Amino acid sequence: MLRADALRTIYPELEQSIVVTIMGAVAAELYTLGHRHNFFYLEHAMGLASSMGLGIALSIPEHKVIVIDGDGSLLMNLGTLSTMARYKPGNLLHIVFDNESLLSVGGFPTATSTGTDLAGIARASGVPQVMEAHTPESLKAAVTEALASNTLTTIVSKVEAVGPKTFHMDLPLLENRFQFKRALEALRRQKMQ
Amino acid sequence: MPVSVTNSKLIYDALKACDVKIMSALPETWLVHLIRMADEDPDMTLVRLAKEEEGVGISAGAHLAGVNSALLMQNHGFLAAINPIVSLAFLYKIPLLMLISLRGHFGEKDPWQTQGGLVTEPILRAMNIPIWHLTNPTDIHRRLKDAQTLAHASLHPVAVLLSRELMWED
Secondary structure: HHHHHHHHHHHHHHHEEEEEOOOOHHHHHHHHHHOOOEEEEOOOOOOOOOHHHHHHHHOOOOEEEEEEEEHHHHHHHHHHHHHHHHHHOOOOEEEEEEEEHHHOOOEEEHHHHHHHOOOHHHHHHHOOHHHHEOHHHHHHHHHHHHHHOOOOOOEEEEEOOOOOOOOOOOOOHHHHHHHHHHHHHHHHHHOOO | OOOOHHHHHHHHHHHHHHOOEEEEEEEOOHHHHHHHHHHHHOOOOOEEEEEEEEHHHHHHHHHHHHEEEEEEEEHHHHEEEEEHHHHHHHHOOOOOOOEEEEOOOOOOOOOOHHHHHHHHHHHHHHEEEEEEEEEEHHHHHHHHHHHHHHHHHHHOOOOEOOOOHHHEEE
């Protein structure tokens, strides 16, 4: 499966949610599909997108938060699975696109290419719902099920190690940051009314 | 265990007065009472971390979601969190209220703490992170509030160093 196709298929769900992505190919692809103020692209600090998602999910329990992670990033912060599993926010969905590669820096193979099983690690860490979805249709079904279940879920999707032609995004980091904070404020206000 | 309950309570109350709603923490001896107080407080979300760098992500998320948070860590935990502080908090202008127990300083008996004690303040200074020492029970409220105020005004991390004379009763 191409990650770009996967993203296109689940875009309607992403559109409705607070989304935090890792840097690189996935950020550029989501941005190209259609940027929204409720999308945040963490352009550095590899591994921490899921920790940010956890912080948001605990702060705004009434809104769905979707983290789009990658194998390289998750491998840098495996402890995040045990921390998420410990608090189990039901509004948090953690999607991991596993291309078995550090694609953005030249395609070096990660440990998932030699057998490390991220879904297995998520399960063993105590994440209450772990799914694997390797086609756009099955991913869409998994995302729908996860969001409806109100259960902390990790979905691992194997994707091809193919990225966009350019990683350029016409969105300075700080613009994204302040935009995103305002979008979250607006969501909180809506909920209070 | 001669960790000061009284001063831990003063620090905890000062964090409450700062409207801190989320505290991330990794246990260490001097922090045991603070962590227990957070755990027992139904209005506080305590996030027990596997590693301190996660706390930077959690606080960044909380800030963007409009919630005040604090990070509770030992100085060696701060050392472990340097990259996220640089490449998330600095890069994205995220205020962090970091409470760091300053182990390995004067009076330290544990040899393994002493190297961290030597480098903590120079590294904080090299990173341009404002430092305030908490040494006196009478100014805890003021110093924590002022630290948070500066963090929010500057959109930058601040460090409040918890000292032996405040935390440890020999």
